[in-house]
Amino acid sequence: MKIKPRTFSDYATIGFPAGMLMVFFVIPFGIMIAVSFFQRVQGAFYEPAFVFDNYARFLTSFFGGILGFSIGLAALVAVVSVLLAFPFTYILTRMTRRTQVVWLVFLLSVLSLSEVLIGFGWSTLLSRTAGISNLLVALGVLDKPMSLSPSFGAVMTGMVYQTFPYTVLVLFPALSRLDPSLVEVARTLGSGPVRSFLNVVVPALRNSIVSTLIMVFVFALGCYLLPQLLGKPSHWTLSVLITDQAIYQSNMPFAAAMAVFLVLVSLSLVAISLLYGKKENAA
Amino acid sequence: MDDIKKGISRRSVLAGIAGGSAVAMAGIAGFPGIVRAQEKSLKIGAYGGYFKDSFDKHIFPEFTKATGISVESIAQPTGEAWLVQLEQAARAGQAPADVSMISQVSMLRGSAASIWAKLDPAKMPNIENVMPSFINKYDDGSVCGVGAVTWYITLVSNSDVITQAPSSWEELWKPDRAGQLGLLALVTNSFLLDVTAKTYFGGQEILDTEEGIMKVMDKLAELKDNVQLWYRDEAQFEQALKSGEIPMGQYYHDVAGLAAADGYPVRSTFPKEGGINDSGSWAVSKASEKLDLAHVFIDFMSQPEIQTLLSRKVGTSPTVARAKTSLTDAEFASVSSEIEPIIPRYDMYQQRADWLSQKWTELIVS
Amino acid sequence: MSGLVFESIVKKFGEFTAVHETSLTIPQGKFVCLLGPSGCGKTTLLRMIAGLEAATAGRILLDGDDVTRIPTHKRDFGMVFQNLALFPHLTVGENIAYPLRIRGVSKSDCLAAVKRLLDLVQLPDMAGRPVSKLSGGQKQRVAIARALALEPKLFLLDEPLSALDAKLRESMQIELKQLQQKLGITTIVVTHDQREAMTMADLVVVMSQGKVHQVAPPVEIYRKPKDAFVADFIGSTNLISGRISGSGKLAVPGGTLLADDLPATGDVTLSVRPENIRVTAGSGDNTPGCLAGEVSYIRDLGASIEMYLSVAGQQITAITTPSDRPDIAAGDAVSVHFPKDACVVLGDA
Numbered sequence: 001m002k003i004k005p006r007t008f009s010d011y012a013t014i015g016f017p018a019g020m021l022m023v024f025f026v027i028p029f030g031i032m033i034a035v036s037f038f039q040r041v042q043g044a045f046y047e048p049a050f051v052f053d054n055y056a057r058f059l060t061s062f063f064g065g066i067l068g069f070s071i072g073l074a075a076l077v078a079v080v081s082v083l084l085a086f087p088f089t090y091i092l093t094r095m096t097r098r099t100q101v102v103w104l105v106f107l108l109s110v111l112s113l114s115e116v117l118i119g120f121g122w123s124t125l126l127s128r129t130a131g132i133s134n135l136l137v138a139l140g141v142l143d144k145p146m147s148l149s150p151s152f153g154a155v156m157t158g159m160v161y162q163t164f165p166y167t168v169l170v171l172f173p174a175l176s177r178l179d180p181s182l183v184e185v186a187r188t189l190g191s192g193p194v195r196s197f198l199n200v201v202v203p204a205l206r207n208s209i210v211s212t213l214i215m216v217f218v219f220a221l222g223c224y225l226l227p228q229l230l231g232k233p234s235h236w237t238l239s240v241l242i243t244d245q246a247i248y249q250s251n252m253p254f255a256a257a258m259a260v261f262l263v264l265v266s267l268s269l270v271a272i273s274l275l276y277g278k279k280e281n282a283a
Numbered sequence: 284m285d286d287i288k289k290g291i292s293r294r295s296v297l298a299g300i301a302g303g304s305a306v307a308m309a310g311i312a313g314f315p316g317i318v319r320a321q322e323k324s325l326k327i328g329a330y331g332g333y334f335k336d337s338f339d340k341h342i343f344p345e346f347t348k349a350t351g352i353s354v355e356s357i358a359q360p361t362g363e364a365w366l367v368q369l370e371q372a373a374r375a376g377q378a379p380a381d382v383s384m385i386s387q388v389s390m391l392r393g394s395a396a397s398i399w400a401k402l403d404p405a406k407m408p409n410i411e412n413v414m415p416s417f418i419n420k421y422d423d424g425s426v427c428g429v430g431a432v433t434w435y436i437t438l439v440s441n442s443d444v445i446t447q448a449p450s451s452w453e454e455l456w457k458p459d460r461a462g463q464l465g466l467l468a469l470v471t472n473s474f475l476l477d478v479t480a481k482t483y484f485g486g487q488e489i490l491d492t493e494e495g496i497m498k499v500m501d502k503l504a505e506l507k508d509n510v511q512l513w514y515r516d517e518a519q520f521e522q523a524l525k526s527g528e529i530p531m532g533q534y535y536h537d538v539a540g541l542a543a544a545d546g547y548p549v550r551s552t553f554p555k556e557g558g559i560n561d562s563g564s565w566a567v568s569k570a571s572e573k574l575d576l577a578h579v580f581i582d583f584m585s586q587p588e589i590q591t592l593l594s595r596k597v598g599t600s601p602t603v604a605r606a607k608t609s610l611t612d613a614e615f616a617s618v619s620s621e622i623e624p625i626i627p628r629y630d631m632y633q634q635r636a637d638w639l640s641q642k643w644t645e646l647i648v649s
Numbered sequence: 650m651s652g653l654v655f656e657s658i659v660k661k662f663g664e665f666t667a668v669h670e671t672s673l674t675i676p677q678g679k680f681v682c683l684l685g686p687s688g689c690g691k692t693t694l695l696r697m698i699a700g701l702e703a704a705t706a707g708r709i710l711l712d713g714d715d716v717t718r719i720p721t722h723k724r725d726f727g728m729v730f731q732n733l734a735l736f737p738h739l740t741v742g743e744n745i746a747y748p749l750r751i752r753g754v755s756k757s758d759c760l761a762a763v764k765r766l767l768d769l770v771q772l773p774d775m776a777g778r779p780v781s782k783l784s785g786g787q788k789q790r791v792a793i794a795r796a797l798a799l800e801p802k803l804f805l806l807d808e809p810l811s812a813l814d815a816k817l818r819e820s821m822q823i824e825l826k827q828l829q830q831k832l833g834i835t836t837i838v839v840t841h842d843q844r845e846a847m848t849m850a851d852l853v854v855v856m857s858q859g860k861v862h863q864v865a866p867p868v869e870i871y872r873k874p875k876d877a878f879v880a881d882f883i884g885s886t887n888l889i890s891g892r893i894s895g896s897g898k899l900a901v902p903g904g905t906l907l908a909d910d911l912p913a914t915g916d917v918t919l920s921v922r923p924e925n926i927r928v929t930a931g932s933g934d935n936t937p938g939c940l941a942g943e944v945s946y947i948r949d950l951g952a953s954i955e956m957y958l959s960v961a962g963q964q965i966t967a968i969t970t971p972s973d974r975p976d977i978a979a980g981d982a983v984s985v986h987f988p989k990d991a992c993v994v995l996g997d998a
Binding site: 179181182184185186187188189190191192195196199200203204206 | 699700701720721722723724725726727728730731732734736737738739747748751752795796798799805
């Protein structure tokens with residue numbers, strides 16, 4: 001039997017989360033959408049209006065290219081992160097409780113590092129004068145130290161470093177719930193450890209993998225400091241340009257238009273991941 | 284971005300102060316009758332870190348001593364975010380700060396939106412000392428800003444890697460500088476269009492038209508291969524410059540001097556075409572109810588002795604003629620130069636803001 | 650020699666010894682049940698056979714070959730897990746064909762094998778079903794078919810029927826036994842259910858606390874339990890302690906009992922199954938093999954009648970059928986007869 005809420009207090013319980021959602025998401029996003037249609041006044045600020053200029057300016061091949069690069073970069077970061085984190089997490093879930101706790105605490109502390117620290121850390125590690133290439137020279141791998149940053153590889157390294165702990169934490173529950181007898185039965189049926197990982201563990205968790213990919217992708221899409229600190233201008237993402245427009249050009253309407261677009265891309269991907277999750281539950 | 288700038292970056296800290304020494308002024312001993320004694324307090328917006336500390340330590344106490352007005356400094360965001368806040372505050376009629384230090388492009392932008400209070404020169408006798416180029420005016424000629432501090436962006440190099448000191452901005456275009464340069468990433472803070480125009484096109488007049496600007500940009504495109512780092516964050520370049528990772532680029536003269544004084548192999552050169560002279564101005568929000576006290580503060584800051592103090596303690600270049608200061612040759616050289624400076628075409632940056640930022644982004648991103 | 654041989658196998662998990670030194674031979678083609686309460690080491694023993702646990706000491710031989718160090722995936726034994734562990738992302742047919750497919754068996758051969766195996770487990774035409782759409786019993790059969798796909802030398806099952814309801818479990822027990830007889834495959838089943846073991850096994854291995862107590866056919870396990878644990882764990886029994894008082898005679902509280910295979914001297918314990926004890930009305934003559942007692946309580950279950958008796962202060966249970974029911978009631982004095990051949994002398998546990 002379903003009981004319908006009747007009194008004010010019945011509704012009050014959802015009032016708090018609903019209020020928080022309003023205050024911290026709906027209202028700011030609404031304002032951003034409104035501003036994205038405002039009229040930019042060059043050399044000054046902006047005026048309330050309803051114009052599509054900001055979207056029109058965005059819809060050029062130049063910004064299209066940057067959007068494409070941003071999405072491609074975020075996707076690549078998500079794929080590399082999951083490729084690294086999945087086997088890592090699988091091995092981690094098979095370790096003793098104590099080892100798991102030590103690793104998870106370590107990963108959480110990496111996650112607590114700001115983008116700034118990660119960016120500076122890696123730009124030093126990848127530098128010619130103080131970086132790891134000196135170690136490679138000492139080991140005889142390289143002839144002379146070289147600068148590895150800024151470069152696309154440096155951006156990838158920094159971003160994967162940032163998303164890796166997040167990816168592990170997202171995958172951890174699904175992998176620890178995985179029935180260990182699935183792997184054992186695969187072994188009794190003739191699969192070696194690597195093969196059972198690839199054709200039992202991975203496919204059994206394919207829905208978790210897809211939703212993790214999407215979450216890491218959205219996370220990486222919002223990254224705007226690391227591409228600046230570790231990349232050349234051609235590696236700057238849309239988030240960098242949004243920041244430039246908002247902070248340095250005072251062009252709020254244009255920044256808002258780009259941000260709305262980016263949020264829509266993120267939201268549609270989150271929606272896809274939710275649909276996937278539903279299917280998994282139904283199965 | 285904010286978090287980088289705060290604390291680490293000395294220059295944006297300066298720009299931050301420029302953006303908003305929020306000065307809540309109240310009752311001044313030297314000006315009895317203007318305000319009552321219990322209102323003698325002053326809010327000054329400033330960035331955390333080196334500059335706020337320097338101002339708190341060396342400048343504001345002097346002001347309080349001279350006028351009886353106490354100072355409370357407030358942190359303010361970097362870039363143009365402060366301007367946006369002031370603009371919104373002006374609409375709401377409530378000022379987050381009375382006096383703010385504002386960059387030149389922001390001054391123009393604020394003027395276009397009329398968010399600055401008009402200032403009365405008669406109430407600020409000391410602004411006679413300030414060089415005319417550092418006085419900001421509305422189109423109708425009324426004063427809306429007074430030069431607070433100025434600084435230079437010069438050609439810097441690591442003396443271990445580049446043994447021969449460069450003498451011209453042309454050095455940036457030389458093929459053997461490939462992968463060796465660190466330049467500021469934004470059109471509005473690098474002022475490289477002005478540098479290129481002065482160095483290769485005989486002056487900044489070519490920047491009057493879009494065709495001219497495109498020619499300058501084409502020239503600028505030639506040095507792209509030399510650039511290793513387009514930086515927004517100064518600490519990142521400073522670190523690379525000190526270590527020799529990126530041995531040349533444009534940087535702030537005073538900060539480079541501090542690094543050299545600390546023993547790093549860093550040198551700052553005023554090229555023969557001149558260093559880039561950028562500045563911040565004091566401006567008062569229209570929403571402020573303490574315009575009279577703001578006048579007192581700006582007047583105080585315009586005194587040659589205070590400008591001398593700023594040069595010595597904060598490292599900025601004076602807004603008054605050198606002759607009026609008591610700076611020694613060495614002290615002056617550490618903050619400025621006799622070579623005629625490149626003054627950025629702020630009008631261009633304001634009037635063509637969107638077009639410039641678009642073309643600039645296309646230039647360096649592609 | 651043919652069959653599976655454990656040579657002084659030991660398994661320790663850290664300080665804890667899961668299986669104490671065990672030597673055991675399981676002949677080729679037999680259906681063997683490892684029986685014991687939970688935590689007795691029977692599953693560990695099975696997992697060592699499969700290679701899922703490494704033996705701490707000792708060797709495991711199959712048909713004379715040492716398999717102790719061979720990794721699981723090269724042993725080619727079929728195993729059914731307690732939770733069945735069907736691959737959720739594969740269909741019934743794909744699950745069954747998995748061991749064939751990873752060995753590169755052609756698609757058509759796989760299909761033929763799947764059809765043959767599904768027929769074997771009586772699930773024809775189910776190959777295309779997703780496993781999530783199967784009932785518990787169907788999943789059971791699929792797991793069995795998959796384990797048999799390789800035609801393994803050994804068929805291992807870990808509590809395979811525990812997830813099924815009682816009725817289905819009984820019919821699956823018979824089916825499994827018939828399947829094993831048809832295929833003639835050496836089969837080892839772990840179970841804690843003695844009825845299951847009695848139903849299916851040719852040979853029962855009774856274990857507790859990491860030790861093997863007795864290895865024997867079910868009827869022998871029941872009739873000739875080797876020690877008190879086996880006697881008590883398999884069915885119910887009366888344990889009576891006494892002292893040897895002469896050749897074939899044992900002095901117990903309340904009188905003397907007779908038994909075969911008694912040692913010459915010392916204290917021993919007898920196991921007497923309740924259904925072998927005969928009760929008559931009236932206190933008897935107190936001859937050897939008969940003790941005087943009193944009825945405490947009678948429980949009439951219809952098909953059988955349980956009599957709870959007090960004999961010289963000791964609780965004795967006897968069971969009889971309605972047709973043999975003596976005319977007694979609670980509080981009556983009775984004679985309790987312990988036939989000589991029903992008194993089994995137990996060894997030390």
